Amino acid sequence: MCLGIPGQITAITDAARLMAMADVSGVRREVSLAPVADRPLSELVGHWALIHVGFAMAIIDEEEAARTLEALRDLGEAQETLDAMAEGQKALEGTQ
Amino acid sequence: MKHVTEFRDPALAKALLAEIARLCDQIGATREKPVHIMEICGGHTHAIFRFGLDKLVHEGIEFIHGPGCPVCVLPMSRVDECIEIAERPGVIFTTFGDAMRVPGTRGSLMQAKARGADIRMVYSPLDALEIARRNPEREVVFFGLGFETTTPSTAFAIQAAAREGLANFSVFCNHITVPEPIRALLGDPHMTLDGFIGPGHVSMVIGTHPYDFIAQDFGKPIVVAGFEPIDLLQSVAMVLRQVVEGRAEVENQYARVVPEHGNPASLAAIADVYERRPSFEWRGLGEIDASGLRIRPAYAAFDAEEKFGVGYAAAGPRHVPEPEGCACGAVMTGRIKPTACPQYGLGCTPETPLGALMVSSEGACAAYWQYGGARGAAA
Numbered sequence: 001m002c003l004g005i006p007g008q009i010t011a012i013t014d015a016a017r018l019m020a021m022a023d024v025s026g027v028r029r030e031v032s033l034a035p036v037a038d039r040p041l042s043e044l045v046g047h048w049a050l051i052h053v054g055f056a057m058a059i060i061d062e063e064e065a066a067r068t069l070e071a072l073r074d075l076g077e078a079q080e081t082l083d084a085m086a087e088g089q090k091a092l093e094g095t096q
Numbered sequence: 097m098k099h100v101t102e103f104r105d106p107a108l109a110k111a112l113l114a115e116i117a118r119l120c121d122q123i124g125a126t127r128e129k130p131v132h133i134m135e136i137c138g139g140h141t142h143a144i145f146r147f148g149l150d151k152l153v154h155e156g157i158e159f160i161h162g163p164g165c166p167v168c169v170l171p172m173s174r175v176d177e178c179i180e181i182a183e184r185p186g187v188i189f190t191t192f193g194d195a196m197r198v199p200g201t202r203g204s205l206m207q208a209k210a211r212g213a214d215i216r217m218v219y220s221p222l223d224a225l226e227i228a229r230r231n232p233e234r235e236v237v238f239f240g241l242g243f244e245t246t247t248p249s250t251a252f253a254i255q256a257a258a259r260e261g262l263a264n265f266s267v268f269c270n271h272i273t274v275p276e277p278i279r280a281l282l283g284d285p286h287m288t289l290d291g292f293i294g295p296g297h298v299s300m301v302i303g304t305h306p307y308d309f310i311a312q313d314f315g316k317p318i319v320v321a322g323f324e325p326i327d328l329l330q331s332v333a334m335v336l337r338q339v340v341e342g343r344a345e346v347e348n349q350y351a352r353v354v355p356e357h358g359n360p361a362s363l364a365a366i367a368d369v370y371e372r373r374p375s376f377e378w379r380g381l382g383e384i385d386a387s388g389l390r391i392r393p394a395y396a397a398f399d400a401e402e403k404f405g406v407g408y409a410a411a412g413p414r415h416v417p418e419p420e421g422c423a424c425g426a427v428m429t430g431r432i433k434p435t436a437c438p439q440y441g442l443g444c445t446p447e448t449p450l451g452a453l454m455v456s457s458e459g460a461c462a463a464y465w466q467y468g469g470a471r472g473a474a475a
């Protein structure tokens with residue numbers, strides 16, 4: 001929960017709410033761009049972000065994203081985060 | 097444990113280890129008289145153990161594992177209060193999964209869920225908001241937990257709830273701040289710390305200036321670090337170089353992610369939604385002045401403490417003593433190693449944690465258990 005995970009912003013889903021779709025290690029997840037919305041949202045599409053509990057906290061470059069992901073995998077935190085995302089989905093549906 | 101040759105850049109890792117050894121020799125650091133470096137962040141604690149950095153570096157370095165794991169410092173009373181809220185009729189209690197196993201006096205949230213409370217593990221406060229939207233007849237409470245990395249997310253969620261008029265959403269706020277416990281530790285006359293590795297992702301939000309007092313008022317070096325193994329080795333070398341040169345500064349090894357002034361949008365959301373509590377209780381450390389946040393009166397409608405009259409908003413006294421024989425506080429302040437706790441491996445294991453340091457992989461006791469501890473530990 002304290003370490004962010006890199007994800008690539010693929011599309012803006014709700015501009016008014018600053019929401020976007022991100023690809024996090026092959027998992028699609030809607031995230032908030034509120035912390036990085038200091039520029040036109042459309043410019044963020046295609047960029048990598050460090051995502052913390054569903055919020056894009058910083059824009060990072062692709063090389064940084066790859067290295068961070070590798071460190072997270074080594075720590076077992078990448079899988080933990082993906083599991084948490086899956087749990088979150090179940091929580092929405094009330095099937096946990 | 098990883099071997100240096102498995103590092104992404106083994107040549108660089110070797111060079112840094114040699115540099116650390118040279119600096120240790122210059123300082124005269126030995127196993128008996130080590131340089132004490134505290135890594136504040138639990139993520140760093142985990143990385144140090146996972147990559148075996150505590151064993152790879154010169155024996156004159158001793159890592160002290162700081163209070164930077166929000167799950168580990170969560171007092172029993174707060175877990176009890178979570179359960180009290182979760183068991184109210186009509187409540188859906190949402191939490192990060194990390195908090196599920198932290199023991200309170202009536203067991204953990206996991207156990208409360210097994211007893212029938214509607215407790216759901218979410219990835220994000222955004223999930224909790226969505227549950228509130230989908231269940232207008234239920235009260236949805238989000239357990240806001242964590243340091244400055246997660247604080248903005250609940251602030252944004254509360255702002256969104258206010259904008260949408262989501263009256264059935266509230267946050268049980270347990271957000272805490274990194275600088276204040278460090279100030280408390282530095283003010284302790286028994287403190288033996290020589291320098292700090294500063295948290296990376298917390299600093300991405302708050303920037304590097306909140307640590308100025310560490311250098312200016314206490315004369316200690318601090319280096320904000322990334323959490324790849326090379327980042328940590330580089331940061332250790334940077335701390336040592338300051339010691340050798342007699343400097344005490346805030347340095348930023350992780351500038352590729354951490355801006356000097358933090359993330360303005362997140363800081364603005366935090367300032368809008370939260371204010372400091374006069375003091376807040378930390379497990380093992382006791383009450384620390386101005387170390388916790390609460391929801392401002394303007395957003396009281398989204399404050400679960402106010403809504404349910406629990407916690408700091410409750411009438412009665414609320415401190416709950418730690419279980420007998422727990423040495424969590426002494427471990428967290430670096431006074432003893434986990435293995436010296438009378439409960440370590442006996443009453444307290446990752447399967448049946450007594451103290452919170454056993455619950456999370458970011459806790460020093462669980463890390464010792466999982467990775468066999470540092471040199472000289474009874475592992």
Ligand code: SF4
Binds near residue numbers: 439450
């Ligand atoms: S072994 Fe358990 S009780 Fe002892 S300090 Fe660690 S977490 Fe606390």
